[in-house]
Structures are given as structure tokens and as C-alpha cells.
Amino acid sequence: MLTTLAEVALRNGATMTIRLCEPPEEDCAHRLLHFLRHKDDDSFRGIRQRVLGHYVEHSVDRYFVGEVEGRIVGQVWYGLPRVSDGRTWFVGNFGHVYTDPDWRGQGIAHELTRVVVDHFN
Helix, strand or coil: CEEEEEEEECCCCCEEEEEEECCCCHHHHHHHHHHCCCCCHHHHHHHHHHHCCCCCCCEEEEEEEEEECCEEEEEEEEEEECCCCCCCCCCCEEEEEEECHHHCCCCHHHHHHHHHHHHHC
């Protein structure tokens, strides 16, 4: 599922669209993996498995992607355990915060984190 959550103005005046990508979302997955290709092998292996939906039976993975003119400029992830027995879990993981080096200092991580926290709550 790919859902547009917000449009925000960055410090340089550009408009960033924040989208929620829940694996397995094929178009977003390939673009996101390309964006995160700089990660070390161990980190990238885990990210790749999550983004491609390999853990979809066990966890809810949500990637918040910031785009400017169709280009991914930042992203933040959170994951929750998927529980099938009706129990409520109050545990989540946040991580994989990354901003494209060419776009740093524009408030991207701040805006993405704000949206993630609102969504998580």
C-alpha cells in the first residue's frame, strides 16, 4: 500500500511529499532499495527482506518516504509485531532514518520523524 500522508515545505522552499509505503509495495520497494544501497551488507540484507515483504506474516513494517519531484530524498521506518492471538503489543522499533546527502539541512528528517510519531501514536 502506498499512501500520501502530507506535503510540507522544506527550508529551501521545495515541497516534499511524504508517503507511507507498507511492504510489499513493489514500485516503492525497488526505489527505496536503490535509495538505501549505501548501507553495509548486514544492514542492507535485513532492510531488503523487510522492504520486499519477507516478514509480512510476522511484522507490520512502515516506511515513510520523503519525495521531491518524484525523487526520494529521505526516509524513516518503524515496525510492529503482527499478533494473531488478539493480544495488544505496545512495542515498536524505529530506525533506518536517512536523508540524501545532497538534501541535508533542509528539515527532511525533522518532518519525516514528526509524521512518523503522529502516525505511530
